[in-house]
Amino acid sequence: MATSDLSVGEMAARAGVPVSTLHYYEAEGLIESWRTAANHRRYDRSELRRIAIVRVALTVGVPLKEVKAVLDQVPRGKAVGKADWARAAEPWAVMLEEKIALLTRMRDQMGYCIGCGCLSLEACPLYNPDDRLAENGPGPRRWTGAEEERA
Ligand code: FES
Incomplete structure (x- = not known):
């Protein structure tokens, strides 16, 4: 050996x-x-x-x-x-950049709302009255950036 x-x-x-x-x-x-x-x-x-x-x-x-x-x-x-x-x-460069962006957004937005509870219409990433975002598609649309892509 x-x-x-x-x-x-x-x-x-x-x-x-x-x-x-x-x-x-x-x-x-x-x-x-x-x-x-x-x-x-x-x-x-x-x-x-x-x-x-x-x-x-x-x-x-x-x-x-x-x-x-x-x-x-x-x-x-x-x-x-x-x-x-x-x-x-x-080939992984773009995919890893997208994952980094998603994880960064999740980290920032989770910390943003923890202990807040305001559900601000302008600022809160959790604000979704009457589940209106469901009309645009499934899943966590703001965290994944799906809502930004629609805009
Ligand atoms: S609950 Fe306050 S910003 Fe989301």
Whole structure:
């Protein structure tokens, strides 16, 4: 075994995920392993970066299909550099900016109304008399920016 390779238990411990998660990620084509002569699974240490990206991306709501699409662009079988990762992540730039804007709006607006209770007609993002916003479509329309897009 090469020194950089990890057993499945070592990989799970280092990545902070259960062994079953490693098996799932592998079945989905997100990570790869190889087998020893004794048929023991081994992971190259570089797979840790892929797992980290998967975990963070899933945490912020990036669908697994999109995570895989990015990881598929990162070359295998050679040293992967910063430029390789940057090129693979390019398609995420707009999507991540939209998520950041949504989370920022949610943070700002939630804090705005907590403990207030005014439901101001001009300023309150929760103000929705007679549920009039339902006529424009479903969901949290002000928080998602759907109402601004209509204006
Ligand atoms: S309840 Fe006062 S601004 Fe929303």
